[in-house]
Amino acid sequence: GESVGLHLPTLSVQEGDNSIINCAYSNSASDYFIWYKQESGKGPQFIIDIRSNMDKRQGQRVTVLLNKTVKHLSLQIAATQPGDSAVYFCAENIRGANSKLTFGKGITLSVRP
Amino acid sequence: NAGVMQNPRHLVRRRGQEARLRCSPMKGHSHVYWYRQLPEEGLKFMVYLQKENIIDESGMPKERFSAEFPKEGPSILRIQQVVRGDSAAYFCASSRGPGQQSYEQYFGPGTRLTVT
Secondary structure (H helix, E strand, O other): OOOEEEOOOEEEEEOOOOEEEEEEEOOOOEEEEEEEEEOOOOOOEEEEEEEOOOOEEEOOOEEEEEEOOOOEEEEEEOOOOHHHOEEEEEEEEEOOOOOOEEEOOOEEEEEEO | OOOOEEEOOEEEEOOOOOEEEEEEOOOOOOEEEEEEEOOOOOEEEEEEEEOOEEEEOOOOOOOOEEEEOOOOOOEEEEEOOOOHHHOEEEEEEEEOOOOOOOOOOEEOOOEEEEEO
C-alpha cells in the first residue's frame, strides 16, 4: 500500500501569508524526498528535494523540513502568492527501489487574494 | 532548454484499439520513468527504463502494457486493446545516470488518454 500520505486534502491561505504543507511517510528505508507542484493540465514541477541525512533544506521562498523520528516531511512557502495555487505532492524514494518514486495523493493549495 | 517532451498531449481511442505514447527525455538524461495518474490522485509508478533496457517494470500491468526505450528515438509506452479503465494521464519523467542526481526526476506535460 501507500507509504506516503498527506494529512489534509485542501489548504486555503491568504496572499502574503506563509503556507505549510505536511506529509507523512511510513517506510524507514526512504532516503530521498521530493516536493512537486502540479498546476491544472500540466505535469508535476520539481520544487525542492531533501536527502535523509539532512533535516532542513532551503530554496527560493521554500523550505523543506524532514523529521525522521516521526517520519514527517513539510513544505513551507513564504509569502504565498496567487501563482502558488496548485496541487502539491510529496514523493519518496525507498533505498534499493531503483529510483522509482512513490507519491502521496496530493493537497490543493488555494491562495485568497 | 527543452524539457521532457511528450506526445500526443491528448489521445482518444475506442475500446479495443491501441495507444502509443511517446516520450523524449531532457538533454543529457539517460533514464526514463513512466507514471500514471488517475483523476484527483497521485502518480503511480509504472516502469523505469534506460536505453535498450528495462530496469524495473514492477508497476506495469501484466497484460496489454509494454514499454521500450530504443537506442535511437523516444521511449514508447504501448497499450494494446485499451479499455475504459486505461483512461488517465500518463506522465514521463527523466533523470541523469547513476550518481547524486539520479533521483531528480523531471516530468513532461503528460498525455491524457481517453478511451470511449
